[in-house]
Amino acid sequence: MPGGATPTETLGDVGEFGLIQRIRRLFPGTEPTVVHGIGDDVAVVRTDSDHLLLVTCDCQIEGVHFLRHALNFWDLGWRAASVNLSDLAAMGGEPLWAVVSLMAPAELPVKAVEDLYRGMADALRPWQATVVGGNTARHPDRLVVDVTLLGRARPDGIVTRDGARPGDVIVVTGTLGGARAGLEWARGRVAGDAPEVRKQAMARYRTPRARVAEGKALAATGRVRAMLDVSDGLLGDLRHLCQASGVGALVEAACIPVDPCCRQTALSVGADPLEWALRGGEDYELLFSVDRQGGVGQVMEALGAVSDVAFAVIGWIVPREAGIQVVFPDGTRRSLTAEGGWDHFGSRPDK
Ligand SMILES: Nc1ncnc2c1ncn2[C@@H]1O[C@H](COP(=O)(O)OP(=O)(O)O)[C@@H](O)[C@H]1O
Ligand SMILES: Cc1ncc(C[n+]2csc(CCOP(=O)(O)OP(=O)(O)O)c2C)c(N)n1
Ligand SMILES: [Mg+2]
Missing domain, CATH: 3.90.650.10 (PurM-like C-terminal domain)
Incomplete structure (x- = not known):
């Protein structure tokens, strides 16, 4: 790609946020439906509704975000939903729907997954938000829960990261x-x-x-x-x-x-x-x-x-x-x- 990475450059060289900048260059968000693309807590897009649609995703990876012995599956579901609810909150939005990508080893008990989804449901319920879909695949050795959360806000009801001014x-x-x-x-x-x-x-x-x-x-x-x-x-x-x-x-x-x-x-x-x-x-x-x-x-x-x-x-x-x-x-x-x-x-x- 012109102006892109050199063949030897690694993610470790650029860091998480350097990488996001590179991706952002490829998707500057100039389409008329995109109000705020890559770069804030959630993406904000326009639909025909009088509300804006908010979209965000964050995952929980065993060994990176959680240790299996340190929480139960209900906790993990609660956590996976809450980290996304938190991004939506930071934009001033109302959560509505979640889709969940679950990757798990075949040995995992079904009850564990049910408990995980109960935790997620309990975190979403106070806001009348719910799980409406997702995807499931085998992971060779660890549990990964990736939640995408959609929500809404009125156009004058969102707060981005970029409005701070000296004196605030x-x-x-x-x-x-x-x-x-x-x-x-x-x-x-x-x-x-x-x-x-x-x-x-x-x-x-x-x-x-x-x-x-x-x-x-x-x-x-x-x-x-x-x-x-x-x-x-x-x-x-x-x-x-x-x-x-x-x-x-x-x-x-x-x-x-x-x-x-x-x-x-x-x-x-x-x-x-x-x-x-x-x-x-x-x-x-x-x-x-x-x-x-x-x-x-x-x-x-x-x-x-x-x-x-x-x-x-x-x-x-x-x-x-x-x-x-x-x-x-x-x-x-x-x-x-x-x-x-x-x-x-x-x-x-x-x-
Ligand atoms: N792999 C990716 N592809 C596209 N956009 C990304 C990717 N990773 C992060 N972003 C975007 O970069 C911004 C910052 O991400 P992140 O630091 O994970 O935010 P947050 O702490 O709010 O979850 C967000 O707008 C996010 O959607
Ligand atoms: C086993 C384990 N090691 C380390 C941490 C600490 N930790 C993991 S990710 C993270 C930062 C937040 O997670 P991230 O995926 O970057 O969320 P985002 O900023 O995208 O919302 C921290 C402090 C942890 N939670 N669990
Ligand atoms: Mg994130």
């Missing part, structure tokens, strides 16, 4: 680092006996809660300028938001809502809880920017009307030249412009 405040829902703590417990890397901490951390890892009602309510205010969900880690996803919007960010370390179970787990293994909260990933919280002048109070009120989830103002958007920096309580700054979050082919902060 940066807000995150819930707490961070809990899923990373759960992963450490799942891997057997945490010694000692703290059953309550273990339980909470494992729940964050196994059964994330997608912020669907929150995303829709936030988008409906018309005051949220950019939004995405935290799957790759706060810093990784903040970087995605900043790159898409052409801005930088200043984050106050003291304002990061570190999950208590992350704090306790990290300290028990001599790790830095803040590091897990910043780079852990898979918390599936919403990260968004709000015009400082344009009604932070109104946005928070809208959030409070649909949910009792906590939120934290963690910093503000600055011009692109400033990069991404974290400010510590003693005034020192760490530039994180060059540090990323989870990259399937490059850096994996959990090593």
Whole structure:
């Protein structure tokens, strides 16, 4: 292909997001039906309806996203649905239909698959969303669940990643680092006996809660300028938001809502809880920017009307030249412009 990769270039060389850029060049999304193609949490396409159609897919691969001993099949189904619900939430959409591609070894008990689909159904049901189809194939040695989720939004009810402007405040829902703590417990890397901490951390890892009602309510205010969900880690996803919007960010370390179970787990293994909260990933919280002048109070009120989830103002958007920096309580700054979050082919902060 002209202008394409050299024959020796590998996925490891370009990384996950370099690869997505290459694919995006082949599909720039200029067709009249494509409102937002490759590059955001979901694709947005136009139909004859007064709503836009939203489409997204994310998969769960044994050994990459989950360890079979660390969750049950219901959990896995819940997780596979929720990571997709979370992307739809980050766009302000309403979930409607899922199609599921299931790849499994022939030895897998049928009950396991039924439990998996029960978990998926339970995650979709509160939104009256459901599984309408899929595909099934044998996998030689592991379980893979790939979910495609369709949803809808009114044209003025979506929030993309690219609208953040200098001066906006940066807000995150819930707490961070809990899923990373759960992963450490799942891997057997945490010694000692703290059953309550273990339980909470494992729940964050196994059964994330997608912020669907929150995303829709936030988008409906018309005051949220950019939004995405935290799957790759706060810093990784903040970087995605900043790159898409052409801005930088200043984050106050003291304002990061570190999950208590992350704090306790990290300290028990001599790790830095803040590091897990910043780079852990898979918390599936919403990260968004709000015009400082344009009604932070109104946005928070809208959030409070649909949910009792906590939120934290963690910093503000600055011009692109400033990069991404974290400010510590003693005034020192760490530039994180060059540090990323989870990259399937490059850096994996959990090593
Ligand atoms: N293999 C692919 N082919 C086409 N588009 C892709 C591919 N992988 C990712 N994308 C697109 O790139 C963007 C970023 O993907 P990703 O980082 O997986 O997003 P998310 O964290 O929201 O799941 C999305 O718009 C997604 O649809
Ligand atoms: C066994 C195991 N190892 C590592 C992780 C950590 N991990 C795997 S994928 C991932 C990032 C999020 O997954 P991805 O497929 O990139 O979702 P997306 O960003 O596309 O929504 C993280 C933090 C895990 N969940 N399980
Ligand atoms: Mg993805």
